Amino acid sequence: MTIVDTPERRQLRELARAFVTKEVLPYLDDWERAGEVPRSLHETAAKVGLLGIGFPEQVGGSGGDLLDSIVVTEEIIRSGGSSGLVAALFTHGIALPHMVAARNEDLIDRYVRPTLAGTMIGALAITEPDGGSDVAGIRTTACRDGDHYVVNGSKTYITSGVRADFVTTAVCCDFPGSGELSLLVIEKGTPGFAVGRPLEKLGWHCSDTAELSFTDVRVPVANRVGPEDTGFIAIMQHFATERLSLATQAYAIAQRCVELAVRWCRDRSTFGRPLASRQLIRHRLAEMHTRAEAARAYVHDVAERVAAGQPVVTEVAMAKNVAVAACDQVVDQALQLHGGFGYLRDAEVERHYRDARILGLGGGTTEIMNEIIAKGMGL
Numbered sequence: 240m241t242i243v244d245t246p247e248r249r250q251l252r253e254l255a256r257a258f259v260t261k262e263v264l265p266y267l268d269d270w271e272r273a274g275e276v277p278r279s280l281h282e283t284a285a286k287v288g289l290l291g292i293g294f295p296e297q298v299g300g301s302g303g304d305l306l307d308s309i310v311v312t313e314e315i316i317r318s319g320g321s322s323g324l325v326a327a328l329f330t331h332g333i334a335l336p337h338m339v340a341a342r343n344e345d346l347i348d349r350y351v352r353p354t355l356a357g358t359m360i361g362a363l364a365i366t367e368p369d370g371g372s373d374v375a376g377i378r379t380t381a382c383r384d385g386d387h388y389v390v391n392g393s394k395t396y397i398t399s400g401v402r403a404d405f406v407t408t409a410v411c412c413d414f415p416g417s418g419e420l421s422l423l424v425i426e427k428g429t430p431g432f433a434v435g436r437p438l439e440k441l442g443w444h445c446s447d448t449a450e451l452s453f454t455d456v457r458v459p460v461a462n463r464v465g466p467e468d469t470g471f472i473a474i475m476q477h478f479a480t481e482r483l484s485l486a487t488q489a490y491a492i493a494q495r496c497v498e499l500a501v502r503w504c505r506d507r508s509t510f511g512r513p514l515a516s517r518q519l520i521r522h523r524l525a526e527m528h529t530r531a532e533a534a535r536a537y538v539h540d541v542a543e544r545v546a547a548g549q550p551v552v553t554e555v556a557m558a559k560n561v562a563v564a565a566c567d568q569v570v571d572q573a574l575q576l577h578g579g580f581g582y583l584r585d586a587e588v589e590r591h592y593r594d595a596r597i598l599g600l601g602g603g604t605t606e607i608m609n610e611i612i613a614k615g616m617g618l
């Protein structure tokens with residue numbers, strides 16, 4: 240029995256699978272076309288106890304740790320959901336943790352509890368049009384004016400930014416680009432806060448993505464998360480969870496694509512024989528399976544160490560890159576094995592192929608992960 244195969248986690252898996260079967264699969268294609276998932280899905284996910292997994296009960300969550308969140312993500316994708324759905328429905332996984340860690344009861348009551356109950360949607364805005372990799376280079380400013388900050392700047396590529404009721408926003412209270420960051424919770428509807436049109440993307444179609452702009456937006460000081468100028472450290476601390484979630488999405492897509500490819504190769508005959516009867520195909524499937532399982536084992540190992548509080552920044556970066564590389568290779572091969580059908584919208588593998596491409600970009604690119612790994616090697 241592995242750490243993610245306990246009786247409790249098997250139950251959690253069943254819960255996630257039942258949720259996807261009943262609440263997601265009949266509608267996913269419609270949401271992909273609509274460009275977003277409905278708000279009601281958040282409430283439904285909260286009611287069955289999935290939305291709050293990984294958050295303590297004291298703040299309105301369902302309890303559990305990083306490994307439980309990983310189990311949910313994995314099972315949603317393996318049971319026919321998608322990583323776009325995970326991004327849209329669980330954006331609070333990146334929008335809320337800083338507030339919980341800061342133990343700010345006021346922010347927890349106003350934003351964390353309603354979001355985990357599915358009645359509010361949150362987003363996290365770090366990336367700016369000038370660049371996302373250089374987090375310290377953020378140029379959105381927040382100047383103190385009495386008991387408010389006046390915020391000016393813009394953000395882009397923000398997941399759930401179209402639907403979000405509030406955005407946990409990285410700002411600079413010093414001069415632009417000083418590297419001294421703070422986090423402010425900015426509510427939709429605050430004068431000067433504008434949400435641009437939904438951005439059209441290669442994949443993650445059911446996950447809305449927005450450009451946000453701030454022009455003299457007055458944000459109460461009470462909406463600051465933690466002390467001023469501690470935002471950079473807070474962001475870096477919570478990157479581990481985001482990166483492992485993306486790594487999980489990557490190997491889960493790979494596992495799902497192996498299953499789809501195996502099914503297809505058993506059913507599809509060419510030159511009078513099923514594809515799966517040919518050694519070349521069997522070996523290709525074996526290699527795909529091996530890659531997916533190796534990535535899964537390594538991500539679980541690193542996640543276990545993160546959950547235990549070990550400082551494994553380098554290993555998190557390696558886990559993300561290992562899982563993304565496995566996913567890229569497996570989805571490509573899975574589509575190839577499906578032949579022309581794999582290229583059609585009707586094929587589930589086609590969606591995974593498009594969805595997978597973001598995983599080496601979001602939460603820190605593959606190149607930025609390599610920078611972290613090189614530093615960890617003392618280079």
Ligand SMILES: Cc1cc2nc3c(=O)[nH]c(=O)nc-3n(C[C@H](O)[C@H](O)[C@H](O)COP(=O)(O)OP(=O)(O)OC[C@H]3O[C@@H](n4cnc5c(N)ncnc54)[C@H](O)[C@@H]3O)c2cc1C
Pocket residue numbers: 362363364365366367369370371372373395396397398399440443448597600601602603604605606607610
């Ligand atoms: C669908 C989607 C959803 C997203 N969701 C969010 C969100 O919710 N919140 C949020 O804040 N951001 C979000 N992002 C932004 C994402 O995190 C950034 O796109 C990513 O961090 C890269 O930043 P960038 O696009 O500005 O690329 P850049 O930083 O401009 O990098 C461009 C290229 O140069 C490479 N590069 C950069 N610096 C170096 C270097 N020093 N050495 C070697 N190579 C380098 C990069 O790896 C990349 O290949 C999302 C993006 C997408 C596409």
